[in-house]
Amino acid sequence: MNTQLRCASALAAALFASLAVAAGEESMQLQDAPDRDLVVARCSVCHSVDYVQMNAPVLDRAGWQKSVRKMIDQFGAPIGEDDANQIIEYLATHY
Amino acid sequence: MVTRRRVVAGSIGGLLLSSLSAPLTFGAAEPDQESLAQLPGKRPLIKRTFRPPNYETPLADLRSQMTDNDAFFVRYHLASIPEIDPRTWRLRIGGASANRTLELSLADLKRDFKRVHLAAINQCSGNRRGLFTPRAAGVQWTYGAMGNALWGGVRLRDVLNRVGVKGDALEVVLEGADAALLAATPDFAKSLPVDRALDADTLIAFEMNGEPLPHWNGAPVRLVVPGWTATYWVKHLTSINVEPKAFDGFWMKSAYRIPTGAFPGARFKSQENAQTTPITEILINSLVTSHSNGARLERGRAAELFGWAWDGGTGISTVEVSSDEGRSWRPAKLGEAPSSYSWRGFRMPLDTAKPGSLQIAVRATGRNGARQPDKLTPNPSGYHHNMIQTLTLEVA
Numbered sequence: 001m002n003t004q005l006r007c008a009s010a011l012a013a014a015l016f017a018s019l020a021v022a023a024g025e026e027s028m029q030l031q032d033a034p035d036r037d038l039v040v041a042r043c044s045v046c047h048s049v050d051y052v053q054m055n056a057p058v059l060d061r062a063g064w065q066k067s068v069r070k071m072i073d074q075f076g077a078p079i080g081e082d083d084a085n086q087i088i089e090y091l092a093t094h095y
Numbered sequence: 096m097v098t099r100r101r102v103v104a105g106s107i108g109g110l111l112l113s114s115l116s117a118p119l120t121f122g123a124a125e126p127d128q129e130s131l132a133q134l135p136g137k138r139p140l141i142k143r144t145f146r147p148p149n150y151e152t153p154l155a156d157l158r159s160q161m162t163d164n165d166a167f168f169v170r171y172h173l174a175s176i177p178e179i180d181p182r183t184w185r186l187r188i189g190g191a192s193a194n195r196t197l198e199l200s201l202a203d204l205k206r207d208f209k210r211v212h213l214a215a216i217n218q219c220s221g222n223r224r225g226l227f228t229p230r231a232a233g234v235q236w237t238y239g240a241m242g243n244a245l246w247g248g249v250r251l252r253d254v255l256n257r258v259g260v261k262g263d264a265l266e267v268v269l270e271g272a273d274a275a276l277l278a279a280t281p282d283f284a285k286s287l288p289v290d291r292a293l294d295a296d297t298l299i300a301f302e303m304n305g306e307p308l309p310h311w312n313g314a315p316v317r318l319v320v321p322g323w324t325a326t327y328w329v330k331h332l333t334s335i336n337v338e339p340k341a342f343d344g345f346w347m348k349s350a351y352r353i354p355t356g357a358f359p360g361a362r363f364k365s366q367e368n369a370q371t372t373p374i375t376e377i378l379i380n381s382l383v384t385s386h387s388n389g390a391r392l393e394r395g396r397a398a399e400l401f402g403w404a405w406d407g408g409t410g411i412s413t414v415e416v417s418s419d420e421g422r423s424w425r426p427a428k429l430g431e432a433p434s435s436y437s438w439r440g441f442r443m444p445l446d447t448a449k450p451g452s453l454q455i456a457v458r459a460t461g462r463n464g465a466r467q468p469d470k471l472t473p474n475p476s477g478y479h480h481n482m483i484q485t486l487t488l489e490v491a
Binding site: 021022023024025028045046047048050051054055057058059063067074075076077078 | 275279
Protein backbone atom coordinates (compact mmCIF):
# COMPACT_ATOMS: atom_id res chain seq x y z
CA MET A 1 0.00 0.00 0.00
CA ASN A 2 1.49 3.33 -0.99
CA THR A 3 1.51 6.42 1.19
CA GLN A 4 -1.42 7.96 -0.61
CA LEU A 5 -3.58 4.89 -0.06
CA ARG A 6 -2.58 4.63 3.57
CA CYS A 7 -3.66 8.25 4.01
CA ALA A 8 -6.89 7.53 2.23
CA SER A 9 -7.57 4.52 4.45
CA ALA A 10 -6.82 6.49 7.58
CA LEU A 11 -9.14 9.24 6.42
CA ALA A 12 -11.90 6.74 5.70
CA ALA A 13 -11.53 5.21 9.13
CA ALA A 14 -11.58 8.63 10.75
CA LEU A 15 -14.71 9.56 8.84
CA PHE A 16 -16.54 6.45 9.87
CA ALA A 17 -15.57 7.08 13.46
CA SER A 18 -16.77 10.67 13.38
CA LEU A 19 -20.23 12.11 13.87
CA ALA A 20 -20.34 13.29 10.25
CA VAL A 21 -21.40 9.82 9.20
CA ALA A 22 -25.12 9.09 9.30
CA ALA A 23 -26.50 6.15 11.28
CA GLY A 24 -26.51 3.02 9.13
CA GLU A 25 -24.00 4.44 6.70
CA GLU A 26 -21.08 2.46 8.09
CA SER A 27 -22.77 -0.79 7.08
CA MET A 28 -22.28 -0.01 3.41
CA GLN A 29 -19.33 -1.36 1.48
CA LEU A 30 -18.17 -0.64 -2.00
CA GLN A 31 -16.78 -3.51 -4.06
CA ASP A 32 -13.40 -4.74 -2.88
CA ALA A 33 -10.89 -3.79 -5.52
CA PRO A 34 -7.81 -1.60 -5.89
CA ASP A 35 -8.54 2.05 -5.11
CA ARG A 36 -11.70 1.31 -3.13
CA ASP A 37 -10.24 3.00 -0.06
CA LEU A 38 -9.32 6.02 -2.12
CA VAL A 39 -12.86 6.26 -3.50
CA VAL A 40 -14.41 5.88 -0.06
CA ALA A 41 -12.05 8.43 1.48
CA ARG A 42 -12.58 11.08 -1.17
CA CYS A 43 -16.30 10.65 -1.82
CA SER A 44 -17.30 10.21 1.82
CA VAL A 45 -16.06 13.67 2.69
CA CYS A 46 -19.35 15.05 1.37
CA HIS A 47 -21.75 12.12 0.95
CA SER A 48 -22.44 8.49 1.75
CA VAL A 49 -21.27 5.98 -0.84
CA ASP A 50 -24.81 4.75 -1.54
CA TYR A 51 -24.78 7.56 -4.13
CA VAL A 52 -22.37 5.31 -6.05
CA GLN A 53 -24.57 2.21 -5.75
CA MET A 54 -27.73 4.17 -6.56
CA ASN A 55 -26.34 5.61 -9.78
CA ALA A 56 -24.58 2.43 -10.92
CA PRO A 57 -27.44 1.34 -13.23
CA VAL A 58 -27.55 4.85 -14.72
CA LEU A 59 -23.93 5.83 -15.35
CA ASP A 60 -21.43 4.41 -17.85
CA ARG A 61 -17.77 5.41 -17.97
CA ALA A 62 -18.54 8.77 -19.56
CA GLY A 63 -21.28 9.31 -16.98
CA TRP A 64 -18.95 8.55 -14.06
CA GLN A 65 -16.35 10.88 -15.54
CA LYS A 66 -18.90 13.66 -15.81
CA SER A 67 -20.12 13.01 -12.29
CA VAL A 68 -16.63 13.08 -10.76
CA ARG A 69 -15.77 16.25 -12.71
CA LYS A 70 -18.98 17.85 -11.42
CA MET A 71 -17.96 17.07 -7.83
CA ILE A 72 -14.57 18.70 -8.41
CA ASP A 73 -15.45 21.59 -10.72
CA GLN A 74 -18.85 22.60 -9.37
CA PHE A 75 -18.97 21.29 -5.80
CA GLY A 76 -15.35 22.09 -4.95
CA ALA A 77 -14.16 18.60 -3.98
CA PRO A 78 -10.40 18.89 -3.31
CA ILE A 79 -9.35 16.00 -5.54
CA GLY A 80 -6.24 16.15 -7.72
CA GLU A 81 -6.01 14.90 -11.29
CA ASP A 82 -4.33 11.58 -10.42
CA ASP A 83 -6.85 10.72 -7.74
CA ALA A 84 -9.72 11.78 -10.01
CA ASN A 85 -8.50 9.44 -12.75
CA GLN A 86 -8.14 6.54 -10.29
CA ILE A 87 -11.63 7.19 -8.88
CA ILE A 88 -13.15 7.29 -12.37
CA GLU A 89 -11.34 4.07 -13.31
CA TYR A 90 -12.63 2.28 -10.19
CA LEU A 91 -16.23 3.47 -10.68
CA ALA A 92 -16.28 2.71 -14.41
CA THR A 93 -14.83 -0.78 -13.84
CA HIS A 94 -16.84 -1.89 -10.82
CA TYR A 95 -20.15 0.05 -11.07
CA MET B 96 -32.55 -2.04 8.00
CA VAL B 97 -35.18 -4.04 6.19
CA THR B 98 -34.73 -5.05 2.58
CA ARG B 99 -37.54 -6.12 0.36
CA ARG B 100 -37.79 -7.15 -3.26
CA ARG B 101 -40.15 -5.39 -5.56
CA VAL B 102 -42.74 -7.48 -7.32
CA VAL B 103 -41.48 -8.03 -10.85
CA ALA B 104 -44.74 -9.06 -12.50
CA GLY B 105 -44.58 -5.91 -14.59
CA SER B 106 -42.14 -7.41 -17.07
CA ILE B 107 -44.36 -10.46 -17.52
CA GLY B 108 -47.32 -8.18 -18.20
CA GLY B 109 -45.26 -6.34 -20.79
CA LEU B 110 -44.48 -9.56 -22.64
CA LEU B 111 -48.04 -10.80 -22.61
CA LEU B 112 -49.41 -7.55 -23.91
CA SER B 113 -47.11 -6.54 -26.72
CA SER B 114 -50.10 -5.54 -28.83
CA LEU B 115 -49.03 -3.25 -31.68
CA SER B 116 -52.11 -1.09 -31.35
CA ALA B 117 -51.61 -0.42 -27.64
CA PRO B 118 -50.75 3.23 -27.11
CA LEU B 119 -49.51 2.70 -23.56
CA THR B 120 -46.47 0.89 -22.23
CA PHE B 121 -46.97 -1.72 -19.54
CA GLY B 122 -44.21 -3.17 -17.45
CA ALA B 123 -41.90 -0.15 -17.47
CA ALA B 124 -38.58 -0.65 -15.69
CA GLU B 125 -38.56 -0.06 -11.96
CA PRO B 126 -35.67 -0.14 -9.51
CA ASP B 127 -35.51 -3.73 -8.25
CA GLN B 128 -34.59 -3.20 -4.65
CA GLU B 129 -35.71 -0.89 -1.88
CA SER B 130 -34.21 -0.49 1.55
CA LEU B 131 -36.14 0.86 4.49
CA ALA B 132 -34.31 2.85 7.13
CA GLN B 133 -35.31 5.20 9.88
CA LEU B 134 -34.26 8.76 10.64
CA PRO B 135 -34.83 10.05 14.19
CA GLY B 136 -38.46 11.15 14.46
CA LYS B 137 -39.50 9.39 11.26
CA ARG B 138 -41.00 5.97 10.69
CA PRO B 139 -39.08 3.62 8.36
CA LEU B 140 -38.96 5.16 4.89
CA ILE B 141 -37.40 4.09 1.61
CA LYS B 142 -33.74 5.02 2.01
CA ARG B 143 -32.23 6.42 -1.15
CA THR B 144 -29.12 7.91 0.48
CA PHE B 145 -27.96 8.17 4.08
CA ARG B 146 -25.95 11.41 3.83
CA PRO B 147 -27.17 13.91 2.86
CA PRO B 148 -30.42 12.22 3.86
CA ASN B 149 -32.80 11.36 1.04
CA TYR B 150 -35.78 9.25 2.10
CA GLU B 151 -38.91 8.47 0.16
CA THR B 152 -42.43 7.80 1.46
CA PRO B 153 -43.61 4.21 0.78
CA LEU B 154 -46.86 3.84 -1.17
CA ALA B 155 -48.64 2.47 1.91
CA ASP B 156 -48.05 5.78 3.69
CA LEU B 157 -49.52 7.82 0.82
CA ARG B 158 -53.09 6.60 1.31
CA SER B 159 -54.40 9.36 3.58
CA GLN B 160 -55.65 12.78 2.47
CA MET B 161 -52.86 14.40 4.49
CA THR B 162 -49.51 12.61 4.58
CA ASP B 163 -48.36 11.98 8.14
CA ASN B 164 -45.48 14.16 9.29
CA ASP B 165 -43.38 11.17 10.35
CA ALA B 166 -43.88 9.56 6.93
CA PHE B 167 -43.23 12.67 4.85
CA PHE B 168 -40.29 12.44 2.41
CA VAL B 169 -36.90 13.96 3.21
CA ARG B 170 -34.67 15.60 0.64
CA TYR B 171 -31.35 17.41 1.16
CA HIS B 172 -28.51 18.44 -1.14
CA LEU B 173 -26.02 19.29 1.58
CA ALA B 174 -25.05 17.28 4.63
CA SER B 175 -24.65 19.90 7.36
CA ILE B 176 -28.14 20.14 8.83
CA PRO B 177 -28.18 22.01 12.13
CA GLU B 178 -30.66 21.36 14.93
CA ILE B 179 -32.09 24.84 15.35
CA ASP B 180 -33.32 26.17 18.69
CA PRO B 181 -36.63 27.88 17.79
CA ARG B 182 -36.11 30.37 20.65
CA THR B 183 -32.88 31.74 19.22
CA TRP B 184 -33.72 31.34 15.51
CA ARG B 185 -34.01 34.62 13.60
CA LEU B 186 -35.23 35.45 10.11
CA ARG B 187 -33.47 38.36 8.41
CA ILE B 188 -35.32 40.25 5.69
CA GLY B 189 -33.74 42.90 3.48
CA GLY B 190 -31.93 43.22 0.16
CA ALA B 191 -31.08 45.97 -2.32
CA SER B 192 -34.74 46.31 -3.35
CA ALA B 193 -36.13 46.49 0.18
CA ASN B 194 -36.68 49.86 1.87
CA ARG B 195 -35.41 48.63 5.22
CA THR B 196 -34.18 45.52 6.97
CA LEU B 197 -35.98 43.51 9.59
CA GLU B 198 -35.13 40.68 11.96
CA LEU B 199 -37.94 38.49 13.22
CA SER B 200 -38.10 35.80 15.89
CA LEU B 201 -40.54 32.93 15.67
CA ALA B 202 -42.64 34.65 18.34
CA ASP B 203 -42.68 37.84 16.20
CA LEU B 204 -43.87 35.89 13.17
CA LYS B 205 -46.66 34.26 15.15
CA ARG B 206 -47.73 37.46 16.90
CA ASP B 207 -47.40 40.19 14.28
CA PHE B 208 -48.82 38.64 11.11
CA LYS B 209 -52.12 37.15 10.04
CA ARG B 210 -52.17 33.35 10.42
CA VAL B 211 -52.92 31.38 7.24
CA HIS B 212 -53.52 27.66 6.60
CA LEU B 213 -53.31 26.02 3.19
CA ALA B 214 -53.39 22.38 2.04
CA ALA B 215 -50.80 21.77 -0.67
CA ILE B 216 -48.76 19.08 -2.38
CA ASN B 217 -45.04 19.24 -1.70
CA GLN B 218 -43.40 17.37 -4.58
CA CYS B 219 -39.73 17.03 -5.43
CA SER B 220 -38.86 18.12 -8.99
CA GLY B 221 -37.24 14.73 -9.49
CA ASN B 222 -40.08 12.59 -8.16
CA ARG B 223 -40.19 9.37 -10.28
CA ARG B 224 -36.72 10.07 -11.77
CA GLY B 225 -35.91 6.42 -11.10
CA LEU B 226 -38.68 5.45 -13.54
CA PHE B 227 -37.33 7.58 -16.38
CA THR B 228 -36.43 6.12 -19.75
CA PRO B 229 -33.71 6.87 -20.73
CA ARG B 230 -32.36 6.76 -17.17
CA ALA B 231 -31.31 10.04 -15.59
CA ALA B 232 -28.56 10.46 -12.99
CA GLY B 233 -29.51 11.73 -9.55
CA VAL B 234 -31.55 10.43 -6.64
CA GLN B 235 -33.48 7.48 -8.05
CA TRP B 236 -36.89 8.35 -6.60
CA THR B 237 -39.95 6.33 -7.46
CA TYR B 238 -43.41 7.60 -6.46
CA GLY B 239 -42.92 8.88 -2.93
CA ALA B 240 -40.82 12.07 -3.14
CA MET B 241 -44.05 13.88 -2.49
CA GLY B 242 -46.79 14.33 0.07
CA ASN B 243 -49.83 16.43 0.86
CA ALA B 244 -50.03 18.50 4.05
CA LEU B 245 -51.85 21.34 5.71
CA TRP B 246 -49.29 24.12 6.05
CA GLY B 247 -49.71 26.81 8.70
CA GLY B 248 -47.85 30.10 8.83
CA VAL B 249 -47.97 33.65 7.54
CA ARG B 250 -47.92 35.17 4.08
CA LEU B 251 -44.48 35.97 2.66
CA ARG B 252 -46.22 39.02 1.14
CA ASP B 253 -47.15 40.41 4.56
CA VAL B 254 -43.55 40.07 5.75
CA LEU B 255 -42.17 41.64 2.55
CA ASN B 256 -44.61 44.54 2.83
CA ARG B 257 -43.23 45.20 6.31
CA VAL B 258 -39.79 45.95 4.82
CA GLY B 259 -41.24 47.66 1.74
CA VAL B 260 -40.62 46.28 -1.76
CA LYS B 261 -39.10 48.84 -4.13
CA GLY B 262 -40.36 49.28 -7.69
CA ASP B 263 -37.19 47.80 -9.15
CA ALA B 264 -37.53 44.46 -7.31
CA LEU B 265 -37.01 41.50 -9.66
CA GLU B 266 -36.42 38.41 -7.50
CA VAL B 267 -36.64 37.37 -3.87
CA VAL B 268 -33.69 35.26 -2.69
CA LEU B 269 -34.22 32.65 0.03
CA GLU B 270 -31.58 30.94 2.13
CA GLY B 271 -31.74 28.22 4.73
CA ALA B 272 -29.45 27.09 7.55
CA ASP B 273 -28.45 23.78 5.95
CA ALA B 274 -24.97 24.01 4.52
CA ALA B 275 -22.25 22.10 2.73
CA LEU B 276 -19.36 20.41 4.52
CA LEU B 277 -16.86 22.12 2.24
CA ALA B 278 -16.65 25.90 1.93
CA ALA B 279 -16.18 25.54 -1.83
CA THR B 280 -19.54 23.79 -2.34
CA PRO B 281 -22.34 26.14 -3.46
CA ASP B 282 -24.67 26.88 -0.54
CA PHE B 283 -28.32 26.02 -1.08
CA ALA B 284 -30.21 29.19 -1.95
CA LYS B 285 -33.12 29.76 -4.31
CA SER B 286 -34.95 32.72 -5.76
CA LEU B 287 -38.54 33.39 -6.79
CA PRO B 288 -39.87 35.95 -9.26
CA VAL B 289 -41.10 38.88 -7.16
CA ASP B 290 -44.72 38.38 -8.27
CA ARG B 291 -44.67 34.75 -7.09
CA ALA B 292 -43.12 35.87 -3.78
CA LEU B 293 -45.94 38.43 -3.38
CA ASP B 294 -48.65 35.87 -4.26
CA ALA B 295 -51.16 35.53 -1.41
CA ASP B 296 -50.59 31.75 -1.34
CA THR B 297 -46.81 31.84 -0.84
CA LEU B 298 -46.26 31.21 2.86
CA ILE B 299 -43.61 31.28 5.53
CA ALA B 300 -44.73 28.13 7.35
CA PHE B 301 -43.99 26.93 10.87
CA GLU B 302 -46.71 24.28 11.11
CA MET B 303 -47.37 21.06 9.22
CA ASN B 304 -50.65 19.24 9.81
CA GLY B 305 -51.20 21.23 13.00
CA GLU B 306 -47.80 20.37 14.49
CA PRO B 307 -44.53 22.29 14.54
CA LEU B 308 -42.53 21.52 11.37
CA PRO B 309 -40.50 18.30 11.78
CA HIS B 310 -36.74 18.78 11.83
CA TRP B 311 -36.27 16.87 8.55
CA ASN B 312 -38.93 18.96 6.83
CA GLY B 313 -37.44 22.34 7.63
CA ALA B 314 -37.87 23.26 11.31
CA PRO B 315 -38.49 25.78 12.62
CA VAL B 316 -39.63 27.63 9.49
CA ARG B 317 -39.74 26.85 5.77
CA LEU B 318 -41.08 28.43 2.65
CA VAL B 319 -44.27 27.03 1.09
CA VAL B 320 -44.76 27.78 -2.61
CA PRO B 321 -47.98 25.93 -3.47
CA GLY B 322 -48.13 24.68 -7.04
CA TRP B 323 -44.35 24.94 -7.56
CA THR B 324 -41.96 22.05 -7.09
CA ALA B 325 -40.33 21.54 -3.70
CA THR B 326 -36.94 22.97 -4.68
CA TYR B 327 -38.37 26.42 -3.94
CA TRP B 328 -39.75 25.40 -0.52
CA VAL B 329 -36.52 26.38 1.26
CA LYS B 330 -36.15 24.62 4.61
CA HIS B 331 -34.68 26.03 7.85
CA LEU B 332 -35.26 29.49 6.37
CA THR B 333 -32.85 32.15 7.68
CA SER B 334 -32.82 35.02 5.19
CA ILE B 335 -35.03 36.67 2.60
CA ASN B 336 -33.55 39.30 0.28
CA VAL B 337 -35.44 41.37 -2.27
CA GLU B 338 -33.11 42.07 -5.18
CA PRO B 339 -33.18 44.12 -8.39
CA LYS B 340 -31.25 41.54 -10.42
CA ALA B 341 -31.37 37.86 -11.25
CA PHE B 342 -29.81 35.71 -8.53
CA ASP B 343 -26.77 33.86 -9.89
CA GLY B 344 -26.46 31.02 -7.35
CA PHE B 345 -25.61 27.50 -8.55
CA TRP B 346 -29.04 26.11 -7.59
CA MET B 347 -30.72 28.60 -9.94
CA LYS B 348 -28.19 29.00 -12.78
CA SER B 349 -27.00 25.39 -13.11
CA ALA B 350 -29.41 23.10 -11.29
CA TYR B 351 -33.16 22.56 -11.43
CA ARG B 352 -33.38 23.56 -15.06
CA ILE B 353 -35.38 22.13 -17.96
CA PRO B 354 -35.09 22.69 -21.71
CA THR B 355 -36.70 26.03 -22.61
CA GLY B 356 -40.13 25.57 -24.15
CA ALA B 357 -40.28 21.81 -23.53
CA PHE B 358 -42.92 21.85 -20.79
CA PRO B 359 -46.00 23.87 -19.90
CA GLY B 360 -46.06 25.91 -16.70
CA ALA B 361 -45.23 29.36 -15.37
CA ARG B 362 -42.13 30.98 -16.88
CA PHE B 363 -39.39 32.36 -14.67
CA LYS B 364 -38.27 34.92 -17.24
CA SER B 365 -35.43 36.59 -15.35
CA GLN B 366 -33.72 33.16 -15.07
CA GLU B 367 -34.46 31.92 -18.58
CA ASN B 368 -32.05 31.61 -21.50
CA ALA B 369 -32.39 30.17 -25.00
CA GLN B 370 -31.39 26.65 -23.90
CA THR B 371 -32.74 26.18 -20.38
CA THR B 372 -35.17 27.65 -17.88
CA PRO B 373 -35.94 26.88 -14.22
CA ILE B 374 -38.47 24.19 -13.44
CA THR B 375 -41.49 25.94 -11.89
CA GLU B 376 -44.99 24.53 -11.58
CA ILE B 377 -45.97 20.95 -10.79
CA LEU B 378 -47.46 19.29 -13.88
CA ILE B 379 -50.74 17.41 -13.81
CA ASN B 380 -50.28 13.92 -12.43
CA SER B 381 -51.96 11.01 -10.65
CA LEU B 382 -50.97 8.03 -8.54
CA VAL B 383 -52.72 4.77 -7.71
CA THR B 384 -52.18 4.10 -4.01
CA SER B 385 -54.56 1.17 -3.48
CA HIS B 386 -52.45 -1.30 -5.45
CA SER B 387 -48.92 -1.56 -6.73
CA ASN B 388 -47.94 -3.04 -10.06
CA GLY B 389 -48.28 -6.82 -10.02
CA ALA B 390 -50.76 -6.95 -7.13
CA ARG B 391 -53.07 -9.99 -6.96
CA LEU B 392 -56.86 -9.74 -6.68
CA GLU B 393 -59.14 -12.52 -5.50
CA ARG B 394 -61.52 -13.61 -8.24
CA GLY B 395 -65.14 -12.57 -7.58
CA ARG B 396 -64.25 -10.44 -4.56
CA ALA B 397 -65.14 -6.72 -4.70
CA ALA B 398 -62.08 -4.54 -5.21
CA GLU B 399 -61.60 -0.86 -5.81
CA LEU B 400 -58.88 1.19 -7.40
CA PHE B 401 -58.02 4.28 -5.37
CA GLY B 402 -55.52 7.08 -5.66
CA TRP B 403 -54.83 10.78 -5.99
CA ALA B 404 -54.67 13.35 -8.78
CA TRP B 405 -53.13 16.80 -8.59
CA ASP B 406 -51.63 19.64 -10.61
CA GLY B 407 -49.95 22.99 -10.06
CA GLY B 408 -53.03 24.60 -8.51
CA THR B 409 -55.56 24.71 -11.33
CA GLY B 410 -57.46 21.84 -9.74
CA ILE B 411 -58.50 18.45 -11.12
CA SER B 412 -61.62 18.19 -13.28
CA THR B 413 -61.64 14.49 -14.23
CA VAL B 414 -59.75 11.28 -13.64
CA GLU B 415 -60.33 8.46 -16.12
CA VAL B 416 -59.45 4.80 -15.85
CA SER B 417 -58.79 2.42 -18.72
CA SER B 418 -58.75 -1.35 -18.34
CA ASP B 419 -57.98 -2.09 -22.02
CA GLU B 420 -54.52 -0.57 -22.49
CA GLY B 421 -55.87 2.90 -23.08
CA ARG B 422 -58.33 2.21 -25.89
CA SER B 423 -61.34 3.32 -23.85
CA TRP B 424 -61.61 5.39 -20.70
CA ARG B 425 -64.25 5.67 -17.99
CA PRO B 426 -64.53 8.53 -15.49
CA ALA B 427 -63.63 7.67 -11.91
CA LYS B 428 -65.58 9.02 -8.96
CA LEU B 429 -63.80 12.06 -7.51
CA GLY B 430 -63.51 13.05 -3.87
CA GLU B 431 -63.28 16.52 -2.43
CA ALA B 432 -60.05 18.52 -2.48
CA PRO B 433 -59.33 20.71 0.55
CA SER B 434 -57.74 23.23 -1.83
CA SER B 435 -56.85 23.40 -5.51
CA TYR B 436 -53.20 22.83 -4.49
CA SER B 437 -54.08 19.61 -2.69
CA TRP B 438 -54.43 16.24 -4.29
CA ARG B 439 -57.93 14.97 -5.00
CA GLY B 440 -59.01 11.37 -4.45
CA PHE B 441 -60.44 9.14 -7.17
CA ARG B 442 -62.02 5.69 -6.97
CA MET B 443 -63.20 3.08 -9.45
CA PRO B 444 -64.51 -0.46 -8.88
CA LEU B 445 -62.36 -3.20 -10.41
CA ASP B 446 -63.86 -6.07 -12.40
CA THR B 447 -62.68 -9.26 -10.72
CA ALA B 448 -65.23 -11.59 -12.39
CA LYS B 449 -62.76 -13.23 -14.77
CA PRO B 450 -59.30 -14.62 -14.04
CA GLY B 451 -56.33 -13.10 -15.83
CA SER B 452 -54.52 -9.80 -16.10
CA LEU B 453 -56.13 -6.39 -15.74
CA GLN B 454 -54.24 -3.72 -17.64
CA ILE B 455 -55.08 -0.59 -15.71
CA ALA B 456 -54.16 2.94 -16.78
CA VAL B 457 -55.13 6.20 -15.10
CA ARG B 458 -55.09 9.72 -16.52
CA ALA B 459 -56.04 13.02 -14.92
CA THR B 460 -57.30 16.17 -16.62
CA GLY B 461 -57.13 19.61 -15.05
CA ARG B 462 -59.63 22.44 -15.01
CA ASN B 463 -57.34 24.19 -17.54
CA GLY B 464 -57.68 21.24 -19.95
CA ALA B 465 -54.15 19.92 -19.37
CA ARG B 466 -54.00 16.13 -19.43
CA GLN B 467 -51.33 13.61 -18.47
CA PRO B 468 -49.25 12.54 -21.48
CA ASP B 469 -48.68 8.96 -22.63
CA LYS B 470 -44.99 9.67 -23.26
CA LEU B 471 -42.21 11.24 -21.24
CA THR B 472 -40.47 14.39 -22.39
CA PRO B 473 -36.76 13.53 -22.09
CA ASN B 474 -34.67 16.04 -20.15
CA PRO B 475 -31.19 15.58 -18.69
CA SER B 476 -32.20 15.83 -15.02
CA GLY B 477 -35.23 13.55 -15.21
CA TYR B 478 -37.77 16.14 -14.10
CA HIS B 479 -41.53 16.29 -14.63
CA HIS B 480 -42.30 12.58 -14.82
CA ASN B 481 -46.08 12.75 -15.18
CA MET B 482 -46.67 10.05 -17.75
CA ILE B 483 -49.92 8.07 -17.48
CA GLN B 484 -49.38 5.35 -14.87
CA THR B 485 -49.99 1.77 -15.97
CA LEU B 486 -50.42 -1.25 -13.72
CA THR B 487 -50.91 -4.93 -14.34
CA LEU B 488 -53.15 -6.55 -11.72
CA GLU B 489 -53.62 -10.32 -11.62
CA VAL B 490 -57.09 -11.73 -10.91
CA ALA B 491 -56.89 -15.32 -9.65
